[in-house]
Amino acid sequence: MKKALTAIFLLGLFLLCIYPLWYLAQSLLFNEGTFSFDLFQAAFNHSLTYISIRNSLVICSLTVLLSVIIAVPLAWVLTRSNVKGKGFWRTIFSLPYAIPPYIGAIAWVNLANPNSGMLRPFFSGINVYSSFGLVFVLSAFFYTYILINLLSALEKIDPSLEEAARISGATPLQVFCKITMPLVTPSLVTGMLLTFLSAIASFGVPALIGTPAGLSLMTTQIFTLQKMASVNGLRLSGALSVILLLISSSVFIFDYIVTKKFRFSLVGGKSARSSFVELGKMTWPVNLLLGFLSLIFFFLPIVAIFISSMAKLQGDRRVENLGLQNFKTILFDTEETYRALSNSLFLAFTTAVVCCIIAYFLAQMSKKSSLFVNRLKEAFIAVPYAVPGTVLSLSLTLVVLAYRLPLYNTLGIIFIAYIAKFLNFSYRSINDGLLQVDDSLIDAARVAGANSFQRMIKIWLPMLKPFLMASLFLVFMPAFSELTMTVLLTGPGNETIGTLIFQLQEYGDASGGGAAVLSFLTLILIIIMNATLKVLTKGKYGL
């Protein structure tokens, strides 16, 4: 019975997470039963697709470079120096992780477009529609992968490892170069690869900034080919997807090897860090730099979105131009808004709940299953999370069409894509939770006379609550504002907040400020949800 159940779960996971990708790959590799690389040859020979591959690789590598330059010094200052307000800075610099990058792209378009950018009067040469603009906006969000990885690694290092080096005669700079950096290198590499993966998988930023700048990336090229929907175009976009899939999987395998080989055990004796490097004369410059960076990465984009949402006429800088007109138009006079909002809320909520339930059963399995089954299960869950959303939605579409499932152009297919993509978040938090509830705690309640219902209500649920909360929030937030996958799966009447914002910004009248209004409201929702999560889980989850 147990075995059959395990088998059913594994089969379900396989069908959800692996099979569509396999179907996509094999449908392109096997041409009428024979194996061939012809299509990939074609993808490389076709100038548009070739250029998009090259652009993606170059732009994303530069993004990783800029992200390292931003994140490494920040991580050091926020963990090793005696700078004041570390908790505050940490939250500010980590928040871009939770903000949908396409909202950031809209903010930067408003700030630095060549016609009416808000920063034009101060920096006349500024133009977001450029390769640097694209790299910059991508970095402004994806540096957080490096930052968050480094912060946690730097905090885990036993302080005495660094103190021992000081006593041995090393200056703080020497300690950083010879001890700290080598110890966190595996985490840095992981962060860099995640940044690369997120950048290469991202759709919103390349579409809103790259495309107007004449830079097509793999994701935007796939989107364009899909929308044109010619037979040759569809095959090319499929080939491009498989190439994107191959690039991301090799990055993941590389990361697996690096972390496995070089991860040091960093756990130390005393966890309290008693000594920080005194900044001394550098206190003011460092604070100034933190202020400046937080302005660029956090406050400026939010203010820009806010002003655009209030501006009756975009680019008009007078105070009289501000008002709530746009809010009224988009919220009450636009039919799509209501549809998009209810679709997004419905999808995000059901995805969060269903992921939570599936993840709970999958995590429960861990205690009883063999190591092999657990490995397999975790690999299945991790694959769709790692695979670029564009590829995932394309492969789902193919399967739905091939088997004539009545899901094409419905919310159903979007829902399935979200489950596959976000199950990983649920699984990880609930697994963490179950690890905390030791069997002996339940047994103790049993001995104390609690029946199974009482045990669940009094012991199990209260202990697991923060993790269940985290699971729900961590799925709800990205699902609510998802764009990359939805934009390929959506059809008429199936707008979500993400696709509506995207449409308004791309095709709608930008002067209406509708995209800015919805972006602003989404931002507020995400910031509030993040703060709530942080309070509910006492700082364990949330930024």
Added chain:
Amino acid sequence: MSSVEFKNVSKDFSGNVVLSNYNFKINDGEFVSFLGPSGCGKTTSLRMIAGLENNSTGEIFIDNELISSPEKKLFIAPEKRKLGMVFQSYAIWPHMNVFDNVAFPLKMAKVSSEETNKRVNEILEMVELKDFNLRMPNTLSGGQQQRVALARGLAAKPKVLLLDEPLSNLDAKLREKMRKDIRTIQQYFKITCVYVTHDQVEAFSMSDRIMIMNKGTILQFATPDEMRANPADAFVKDFIS
């Protein structure tokens, strides 16, 4: 050559007094233990000698040279104090092999590579880790890591060797052997040692003098024999018996 002296040293941490008015002098070549229950201020005192923590008031001297005085706004950074230290967690750098760990203080002091080689091999032989040069720390037992830490602490001929509960993570049998070995090595180099412990057996079997502390004050600073004969107060009497 090296003494350690505290003059009117106090430390408070956000209003709480951690140490109040410490006055003592550890003589050159002496082995002194700081003994007391946890939270008594022994580790803080040691870390203040190392420069890993600041004193709030008073003056600290090493070798009769002033190294910390908040009143005079003087603070010599830990890396300039020429000390050696063995940590409770050993703090062996996991990304360096045994040789590189032990050679690190010598490299920082810009000792020539031949001299470094010679010295590291000498000291590794002394701690019974000959031929361990290329081993990585994660392949060593706790006792062996402990010896690497000791070798590293001694490598650059420090003025004072500081030991922060170095034996607390070892099993009983190994602990007894290490006690003897540390004492032998200390007497061989005639190096000043400050040894933090909460274990009175350890303190009594190793030290020339013992400083017993409780709640941030020094209760008694005397030789083991004196302390046994004339304990300063009821707490001392109780703690050492």
